[in-house]
Amino acid sequence: MPQHPLLVEITERIRQRSATPRDRYLQHVAAAQQRGTARGRVSCTNLAHAFAASPTDDKAALRGPAWPNLAIVSAYNDMLSAHQPYEHFPVLIKDAARKAGAVAQFAGGVPAMCDGVTQGQTGMELSLFSRDVIAMATAVALSHNVFDGALMLGICDKIVPGLLIGALQFGHLPVVFVPGGPMTSGISNAEKAKVRQLHAQGKLDREALLESEMKSYHGPGTCTFYGTANSNQMLMEIMGLHLPGSAFVNPYTPLRDALTRAAATRAAQITTFGERYTPIAEMIDERAIVNGIVGLLATGGSTNHTIHLIAIARAAGILIDWGDFDRLSAVVPLLARIYPNGGADVNHFHAAGGMGLLIRELLDAGLLHEDVRTVAGDGLRRYTQEPYLDGERLIWRDAPARSLDADVLRGHAAPFSADGGLRLLTGNLGRAVIKVSAVKPEHRRVEAAAIVFDGQDQMLDAFKRGELHRDFVAVIRYQGPRANGMPELHKLTPALGSLQDEGFHVALVTDGRMSGASGKVPAAIHVTPECLSDGPLARVRSGDLIRLDAEAGTLEARVDAGEWQQRRIEHPSLDDNGWGVGRELFANARNFASGAEQGAISFNAAMGMPIGVPT
Template sequence: MSLHPALQQVTARIRARSAPTRATYLAIVEQARKSGVARGRVSCTNLAHAFAAEAPRDKIVMREQRQPNVAIVSAYNDMLSAHQPFERFPALIKQAVREVGAVAQFAGGVPAMCDGVTQGQPGMELSLFSRDVIAMSTAIALSHAVFDAVLCLGVCDKIVPGLLIGALQFGHLPVVFVPAGPMTSGMPNDEKSRIRQLHAQGKIDRAALLEAESQSYHGAGTCTFYGTANSNQLLMEVMGLHLPGAAFITPSTPLRDALTAAAARRAAQTSALGSEYIPIAEVVDERTIVNAIVGLLATGGSTNHTIHLVAIARAAGIVIDWDDFDALSNAVPLLTRIYPNGSADVNHFHAAGGCGLLIRELLDAGLLHEDVQTVVGRGLRRYAQEPLLDEGQLGWRDAPAASLDRDVLRPAAEPFSAESGLKILCGNLGRSVIKVSAVKPQHRIVEAPAVVFDEQADLIAAYKRGELNRDFIAVLRFQGPRANGMPELHQLMPTLGSLQDAGHKVALVTDGRMSGASGKVPAAIHLTPEVLCGGPLGKVRDGDLIRLDATTGELDALVDAAEWDAREPAAGDVSAHASGMGRELFGAMRAYASGAEQGASSFGWAPVAAQLQPAEIAA
C-alpha cells in the first residue's frame, strides 16, 4: 500500500523544518560512536570503581571489554501499582544477559510519581516537570560512560517520555524499553464514572466512593483505562522501542517474564559489541515521530502527548508542532473505543487484537511508515505480531486476521470515525487542543457565557453552592507551565459531567492540562500562550460570550474587537503556588518553561524550536 499523501507531506515538512537541529544531533551521536567501547575510554581507577561490587564472573567480563555491559535505568517504586512489578526485573535481566555472555548493571533509578495519587493536590504541580527531572536522572545514570546498551523500565505518564528524552542524549547506544503490563480488569469504567458523579452530587459518601475506587485500582500493574500511561505503552510499540506485542501483557506471568528476559538479551545483541548494532538515534527519526502521532490519533490517546511528543522529538533534533497533529488528524481514522472513549479497557483492546492488529491495519492503509528501524530490526511489519509461549519458549505469531470485538477495535476500512478525535482550536483566545473522541456530536459546539476562575477548587466550590446550574463555559486561568507547573485538572470532570448530564451546555477552556482522562465534556486545553505570559484568555471577563466549535476548530470570545483590543490581560497572583510540597525547588523550571506547543520544556530548546516553526506560532 502506498503511503498516504498526508503522511508524505507532514513528514517532508518536519524533515525540512528540522534539518539544522537534526544534523547537529546526529553529529554529536557520531562523535560519541567513534569513541569506541565505553569502558575503553575511562581510566583504570574509573573502571575499578565501576565494577568493584560486581560478582567475580561479571568483573572479568567488564575488565576484558569484549562483551557488552547493559545499563538498567528503572522507575521502580512500590507505591505506583504500574511500577511495583519492576522490583523483580533487575535479577531477571542480569541472568538473561549472562546467558549471552554479557553483564548488566543497575545504572540508576529515576523518580516516578503517580498523577492518580496527586490529582487535585499541591504535589500535582510537580508532575509535568518530573518529566524533565526524569530525563536528567536518566542522563546522570548513563553519564558514568561504562555502558554499551540501555534498558529503560517505565510505564506511566511523564516517566516514559522522561526516560526517552534522557536516553536520546546517548543516541549512540541501543535502548530497549521494558514495560510491566496492565493490572487485570476491575470495576467497569462506566460504573466507576457513574459513582464519581454521584459523589460529586453529594448523593453518596466518601466511604462508598473509596470502595468503588478500590475495586477499580485493585492490584499490581497499570491502571487499565486509556490514559497517558497506556498511551505511552502503545506509542513505544508503534515507535519500535518495545519488543513486539510487549505492551499489554499482565505482570508476574510467564509470558511477561519471558519478554523481559528477551528484551535484555536483545539489548546486548544490538550493542556495538553485539551482532547487530542498532543505536536509538537510528530508531527515532522523523518517520518514527510521525508514526507515533498516527498511533496516538488512531486510538484517541492522551492529549498529554501533544506536549510530550514535541519534547521527545526535540530531544532527537526533530521539530514538530500542533499543525502536524492537526494535518494528520484529518487523515487518520479512529480505530478504537477504549475508556474514556468507550467502555472497554486496555485488556479488552488487547484481547480484541491489540497493538498487532492495529499496526497491521494502519500499515495496510498506508498510514504508517513501514521502512523504519526498530529494536528488533528494520521494518515495522514485525510489530503486526503478538508474543506467545510454546512449550516454555518465547515466539511470535501474526495478530488475529480480524478484530475479535468490533465494539473495541475496528479495521481501517470501517472505522468508528473517518477522522481521529484530536483537534486544534484557534481564535482570538489563542491555540488550543481538544479531544472529541469521547464527546458526543451534540456537545461539540458550545456558545455560552464565561464564568472565570483562577483555581479549580473555586469552580468545585461554586458548583456545590448551586451557582453553576446553567449553561456556561468555565474559563480556568493561570494553569500553564510557568504559572503553577500545569497540573492536570481531571478532578473537574465529575462536576462538569454532572452539569452536562443535567441538560446544561458546558465546556472548559484553560491553559492547563486535562490528560488522557479527557472525557465527555468538551475541554479546550493547553491554551497557548498561557495567561501568565500575557495570553489572551486573561482578557476574558465573567459574562463574555465564548464560542467553542470543535467541528470548525474555532475558539473565540465574542467581544467587540475594539473593546477586546483595549483590554489588558489579568495580572493574577500565583505566589501561593511557589512554595510548599517541594515547589520551592522547581522555581527555575517554571521560570524557563516553554509553552505547551513547544513541549513545556525547561531545557532551553524552545528558542531554537520557535525560530523553526511557522511564523504565526513563533509570534
Template sequence: MPPCHPVVARVTERIEARSRPGREDYLRRLQAAADEGPVRRGLSCTNLAHAFAAAPEADKEALKALQRPNVAIVSAYNDMLSAHQPLERFPALLKQAVREAGGTAQFAGGVPAMCDGVTQGQPGMELSLFSRDVIAMATAVALSHNVFDAGLCLGVCDKIVPGLLIGALHFGHLPFIFVPGGPMTSGLPNEEKARIRAEFAEGRVGRDALLESEAKSYHGPGTCTFYGTANSNQMMMEVMGLHLPGAAFVNPNTPLRDALTIAAGHRVMALTARGETYTPVGRVVDERALVNAIVGLLATGGSTNHTIHLVAIARAAGIQVTWDDFHELSSVVPLLTRIYPSGKADVNHFHAAGGMGFLVRELLDAGLLHEDVLTVAGEGLRRYAEEPWLHDGGVAWRAAPAASADPEVLRPVSEPFSADGGLRVLDGNLGRAVIKVSAVKPEHRVVEAPARVFEDQQQVLDAFRAGELDGDMVAVVRFQGPRANGMPELHKLTPELGVLLGRGHKVALVTDGRMSGASGKVPAAIHVTPECLAGGPLGRVRDGDIIRVDAERGRLEALVPEAEWQAREGVAASAVSQHGMGRELFGLFRAAATGAEDGARSFGLDADSLRTALDHERVG
C-alpha cells in the same frame, strides 16, 4: 509494502524539511560519540575499578577484559505506584538474560516516578509535568559513568516514559529497549466507576461508597486499565519500535510477561556496536517514527498529554513537531478503538480483541504508518503486526488475529468508529489550543455560552457545590500554564462538569492547563497558548463574555467587539503559589519552561533564553 498515504507522506516531508538543521547537528553528535568506540576503553584503571568494584566475580572478570557489552538498567521502580511495583523483579531477570547472551548488566540508576492518580487535584500535581525533565536528567546521571554499551529502560506511566526517552536520546549513540510492566487485571467496570463518581459529585453517595468503588477499580499490581497517558505511552513505544513486539499490554507477574522481559535482555545484546545489528536509539527515533507515534495516538484516541510530550521527545532528537502536524494527520487517521473514557472497555479488552498487532497491521496496510523504519526487533514495523506467545519455555511471535474478537472495542480501517482521529487544533482571539473529541458526542462539539472565570480548579468545585453553576457555561480556568504553576492536570473537574452536561446544559472547559490523559465527554480546549502568565489573552476574559468553543471549525473565540477586546488589560494572577510541597525547588523549571506547543520543556534552550529565565527567577 502499501504506498504511504499522501497526507502522511506530506506531513513527514514537512517535518523533515523543518527539522533538517537540528537533525543533522544531532546526528553528527551521535556519530562522533559512536566513533569513540567502546566507552570503557577511555577510562583510567581507577575509573574502571570503581565501576565494577561491587560486581559479582564473573561479571567483574568480564568487565576487566573490556571485550563484552555492558548494559545499563535504568528503572522507575517504586512500590507505591501499582504500574511500577512489578518492576522490582525485572533487574535480576534482565541481568541473567544479558549474561546468557554473553554480556553484563548493571543497575545504573533509578529515576523518580510520581503518580498523577494520587496527586490529581493536590499540590503535588504542580510538580508532575516537570518531573518529566527531572527523569530525563536522572537518566543522564545514570548513564554519565560512561561504562555502558546499551540500555534497558523500565518505566510505564505518564511523565516517566517520555522522561526516560528524552534522557536516552541524549545518549543517542547507544541502543535502548523499553521494558514495560503491563496493565493490572480488570476491576470494576468503567461505566460503574463513572456513575459512582457522578453520584458523589451530586452528593447522592458518600465518601465510603466512592472509596470502595475506586479501590475495586485500582486493585492490584500493574498499570491503571483506562486509556490515559500511561497506556498511550505503551502504545507509542510499540509503534515507534522501542518495545519488543506485543509487549505493551501483557499483564504483570505472568509467564508471558517474564518471558518478554527476558527476551528484551537477550535482544539488546544484538543491538550494540559489538552485536549483529547496531541500532542506536537516536536513529530509531527519527521523523518517520514520530509520525508513526502520532498516527497511533490518533487511531486509538490517546492522551492529549502527548501533544506536549511528543513535541519534547522530538526536540531531544533534533526534530521539530508542531500541533499543526497532529491536526493534519488527524484529518485522515481513522479512530479504530473505543477504550475508556471513549468507550466502556479497558486495555485488557483491547488486548484480547486483537491488540497492538491487529492495530499495527491495519494501519500499515492502509499506508498510514511508515513500515521502513528501524526498530529494536530489527525487521521494520511489520514485525509489530505480530503477537507474542509462550513457546518451548520462552517467547515466540505469530501473526495477529485476522479479525477483531470484539468490534465494539477494536475495528479494522474499513469500519472505523470515526473517519478521523478526533484531535484538533483550535485558534482564535483566545490563542491556540488542542481539543480531543473522540469521546465527545457530535452535539456537544460546538459550545457558545457565557464565561465563568476561575483561577484554580478548587474555585470551580466550590461554585458547583454552592449551586452557582446551574446553566450554560464555559469554565475558563486560567493561570494553570507551565510558567504559572507547572501546568497541573485538571481532571478533578471531570465529574462535576459531566453532571452539568448530563443536566442538559451547554458546558465546555477552556484552560491554559492540562486535562487528563483520560479526557472525556465534556469538550475541553486545553493547553491554551500563550499561557495567561505570559500575557496570553485568557487574561482579558471577564465573567459573562460569550465564549465560542467550536471543535468542528477549529475556533476558540471570545465574542467581544474587537475595539473593546483590544482595549482590555490582562489581569494579574492573584493566588499562584510558589511554596510548599517542594515547589520552591522547581522555580527555575517554571521560569525557563517553553510554551505548551513547544513541549513545555526546560531543556535545549539557547543562552539568551536561559539568561532571561534566570533574571525572571531572581525577580520572582
C-alpha cells in the same frame, strides 16, 4: 499498500523544518560513536570503580573488551501499582544478559510520581516538570559512560517521556524499553464514572466512593483505562522501542517474565558487539515521530502527548507542532474505543487483537512508515505479530486476522470515525487542542457566557453552592507551565459531566491540562500562550460570550475587537504557587518553561536553539 500522500507530505515538511537541529543532533551522535567502546576510554581507576561491587564473573567480563555492558535505568517504587512489578526485573535482566554474553548493571533510578495519587492535589503541580527531572536523572545514570546499551524500566505518565528524552542524549546507545503491563480488570469503567458523578452531586458519601475506587485500582500493574500511561505503552510499541506485542501483557505472568528476559537478550544483540547495531538516534527519526502521532490519533490516546511528543521530538532535533497533529487527524481513522472514549479497558483491547492488529491495519491503510529501524530489527511489519509461550519457549505469531470485538477494536475499512478526533483550535484566545473522540457531535459546539475561575477549586466550590446549573463556559486560568506547573484538571470531570447530563451546554477552556481524563465534555486545553505569559485568555471576563467550535476549529471570545485590545491584563498574585510539597525547588522550571506547543520544556533538550522559539 502505497503510503497515504498526506503522511508522506507531512513527514517531508517535518524533515525540512528540522534540518538544522536534526543535523546538529546527529553530528553529536556520530562523534560519540567514533570514540568507540565506552569502557575503553576510561582510566583504570575509573573502570575499577565501575565494577568494584560486581560479582567475580562480571568483573572478569567487564575488564576485557569482549562483552557489552548494559545499563538498567528503573523507575521502580512500590507505591505506584504500575512500577511495583519492576522490583524483580533486574534479576531477570541480569541473568538473561549473562546467557547472551553481556553484563547488566543497575545504573540508576529515576523518580516516579503517581498522578493518580496527586490528582487534584498540590503535588500535581510537580507532575509535568517531573518529566524533565527524570530526563536529567536518566542522563546522570548513563553519564558514567561505561555502557554499551540500556534498558529503560518505566511506564507511567511523565516517566516514559522523561526516560526517552534522557536516553536520546546518548543517541549512540541502543535502548530497549521494558514494560510491566496493566493490572487485571476491575469494575467496569461505566460503573466507576457513575459513582464519581453521584459523589460529586452529594448523593454518595466518601466511603462509597473509596470502595468503588479500590475495586477499580486493585492490584499490581498499570491503571487499565486508556490515559497517558497506557498511551505511553502504545507509543513505545508503535515507535519500535518495545519488543513486538509486549505492551499490554499482565505482570507476574510467565509471558511477562519471558518478555523481560527477551528484552535483555535483544539489547545485547543490538550493541556494537553484535551484528545489528541499532542506536536509538537512528530509531527515533522523523518517520518514527509521525508513526507515534498516527498511533495516538488512531487509538484516541492521551492529550498529554500533544506536549510530550513535541518534547521527545525536540530531544532528537526534530520540530513538530499542533498543526501536524491536526492535519494527520483529518486522515487517520479512529480504530479503538477504550475508556474514556468507550467502555472497554486496555485488557479488552489487547484481547480483541491489540497492538499487532492495530499496527497491521494502519500499515495496510498506508498510514504508517514501515521502513523504520526498531529494536526488533525488521521494520514495523514485525510489530503485526504477538508473543506467546510454547511450553517455556517464547515465540511470535501473527496477530488475529480480524478484531475479536468490534466494539473495542476495528479495521481501517470500518472505523469508529473517519478521523482521529484530535483537533487544533485557533482564534483570538490563542491556540489550543481538543479531543473529540468521546464528545458526541451535538456537544462539539458550545456558545455561552464565560465564568472565569483562577483555579479548579474555585469552580468546584461554585458547583457545590449550586451556582452552575446553566449554560456556561468554564474558563480556568493561570494553569500553564509557568504559572503553576500545568497540573491536570481531572477532578473537574465529574462535575462538568453531571451538568452536561442534566441538559446544560457546558465546556471547559484552560491553559492547563486534562490528559487521559479528556472525555465527553468539550475541553479546549493547553491554551497557548498561557495567561502568565500575557496570553489572551487572561483578558476574558465573566459574562463574555465564548464560542468553542470543534468542527470549525475555532476558539473565540465574542467581544468587540476594540474593547478586546484595550483590556489590560492584571495578573493575580501567584505567590502561593511557589511553596509547599517541594514547589520551592521548581522555581527555575516554572520561570524557564517553554509554551505547551513547544513541549513545556524547562531546559534546552539538545535542539540547537533556545527554548520557546516558534517552529
